[in-house]
Amino acid sequence: MVKGDCKLSGDIVIYAVSDSIGETAEEVAKAAAVQFNSHVKEIKRIPNLTDINMVDELIDRIKSSNALIVYTVIIPEIKERLIKRTMEYNIPAVDILGPVIENMERLTGLKSKHEAGLLRKMNLEYFKRVDAIEFAVKNDDGKDPRGILKADAVLIGVSRTSKTPLSMYLAHKNIYVANLPIVPEVEPPKELYMIPREKIYGLVIQPEKLNEIRRERLRFLGLSDNASYASIDRIKEELKFSRKIMKALNCMVIDVTNKAVEETASIILEDINNRKIEGVSGENTRNY
The missing domain is CATH 3.40.50 (Rossmann fold)
Known part of the structure; x- marks a missing residue:
């Protein structure tokens, strides 16, 4: 799901954001970026986003830029803050893991551990x-x-x-x-x-x-x-x-x-x- 209603034009910067190392988000961003030739100016990986203040600093830094956020954030409070701040400034943000985890919870009847970096561990x-x-x-x-x-x-x-x-x-x-x-x-x-x-x-x-x-x-x-x-x-x-x-x-x-x-x-x-x-x-x- 994309949060925010703004339409980007021209070259964009994609921010691959994660509360772990951010490798998954970056790879997805790269896979999408190649479909748009050279219109993606840069892909920046922002790993270890584990503090609310870090979320605020990131949004304040990119709120006026032509940016797209692609994220894999598991920690609930960090994810909620990220969604709130991106909606506040109409910054498009794509949750990569969320829909998959939500459907797995529904099908299994179990709750996610909400623990960052499990795959890497x-x-x-x-x-x-x-x-x-x-x-x-x-x-x-x-x-x-x-x-x-x-x-x-x-x-x-x-x-x-x-x-x-x-x-x-x-x-x-x-x-x-x-x-x-x-x-x-x-x-x-x-x-x-x-x-x-x-x-x-x-x-x-x-x-x-x-x-x-x-x-x-x-x-x-x-x-x-x-x-x-x-x-x-x-x-x-x-x-x-x-x-x-x-x-x-x-x-x-x-x-x-x-x-x-x-x-x-x-x-x-x-x-x-x-x-x-x-x-x-x-x-x-x-x-x-």
């Missing part, structure tokens, strides 16, 4: 999630020790302690995760000792359960389940070595024996959130 969340997933893949199984220095969380543990699925699950929660296998014959990379211990999560498991998991894995691969990889003695040796490393790092240790990936992830997420809220302090010797 959703897009930012999406791209961060994709980036976190790519990070987890790149830094899976100790592929690049340098990733340890950039990670929000570093998972360490012997083979088959759910490091990879846990990394991917956390990545979908926008956490940047690197994971590293602990093997007695290989010393952990120096980067592991260069990060705060609070970022490190040691994963352990009961030997018998790990024996069962590894034997099943070997059978799945068509190999003999009597290999050293699934030997209970070898498993105990690996777990003993991994606990030694975890003790030296003084990191949180989580027993994943009877835990689903989601359960282990919730422990880590809670710890990360607590650190964000409270800050890092005190000893981190809890076992789960």
Whole structure:
């Protein structure tokens, strides 16, 4: 709907106004402007219009000019003020989102959140999630020790302690995760000792359960389940070595024996959130 009855003539300036970044309003204005060759002098984006005084300043500045306002304003009081002031000076103003939202409210029986910038927030969340997933893949199984220095969380543990699925699950929660296998014959990379211990999560498991998991894995691969990889003695040796490393790092240790990936992830997420809220302090010797 266009507010105001005046007819514009000659070259005009279009103001793409929004209480968010104004990208949608600007793109609509551009799409319309190309239909009028060079008669649109300029398209000016006015973002973050979140204060009534800002509305008044804008209208007072353009009230005598050959202007058209194209707007995507969600905040009710800002929208009402904009409509009132444009009608006061007969400034044409086109509400891009309003009719769509009104019809969606009518069809769904629900009320709009009236929160500015939601689409941008959703897009930012999406791209961060994709980036976190790519990070987890790149830094899976100790592929690049340098990733340890950039990670929000570093998972360490012997083979088959759910490091990879846990990394991917956390990545979908926008956490940047690197994971590293602990093997007695290989010393952990120096980067592991260069990060705060609070970022490190040691994963352990009961030997018998790990024996069962590894034997099943070997059978799945068509190999003999009597290999050293699934030997209970070898498993105990690996777990003993991994606990030694975890003790030296003084990191949180989580027993994943009877835990689903989601359960282990919730422990880590809670710890990360607590650190964000409270800050890092005190000893981190809890076992789960």
